[in-house]
Amino acid sequence: xxxxxxxxxxxxxxxxxxxxxxxxxxxxxxxxxxxxxxxxxxxxxxxxxxxxxxxxxxxxxxxxxxxxxxxxxxxxxxxxxxxxxxxxxxxxxxxxx
Numbered sequence: 001x002x003x004x005x006x007x008x009x010x011x012x013x014x015x016x017x018x019x020x021x022x023x024x025x026x027x028x029x030x031x032x033x034x035x036x037x038x039x040x041x042x043x044x045x046x047x048x049x050x051x052x053x054x055x056x057x058x059x060x061x062x063x064x065x066x067x068x069x070x071x072x073x074x075x076x077x078x079x080x081x082x083x084x085x086x087x088x089x090x091x092x093x094x095x096x097x
Contacts, residue, residue, distance in 0.1 A: 004039070004069045006096040011082070012089045015048055015060040025087065026064050036078055038070040055089045067096075 017025060026043045033041055046063035055061070075093065082091050 003071075005072055006040070006069050007067070007075070007093055008096050009066045009068070009091060009093045010046075011064045011066065011091045012051075012055070013062040013064060013087050014056075014058055014089060015062060017062055017087070022062055022064070026066070029081075030066065032081060033066070033068050033070065033078060036070065036074040038068045038074070041066065041068045058089055061089055 011029075013022070013025070022045060026045070030041050030043055044065040044067075046065055048060055048062050050060055051058065079091075079093065082088050
């Protein structure tokens with residue numbers, strides 16, 4: 001069985017969310033991570049910011065940071081969920097040492 005690794009994920013969402021909708025969205029993805037056996041999940045809202053260039057006709061976006069520990073093989077399934085979410089403009093997952 002693979003060892004658990006720590007990850008940091010930054011997600012850029014459309015600016016259409018208010019604070020409660022943003023919390024709900026982040027909580028749902030944290031639950032999805034938990035279903036994939038992730039642990040040590042923390043969600044941090046980095047706020048709404050102007051973008052340096054337009055992405056999918058958006059000039060502003062909400063930044064969400066999620067830190068978690070997971071087995072690497074489960075990341076593919078989770079990233080597929082993010083790819084098909086129309087509210088996600090971009091995302092990046094980094095392995096933390």
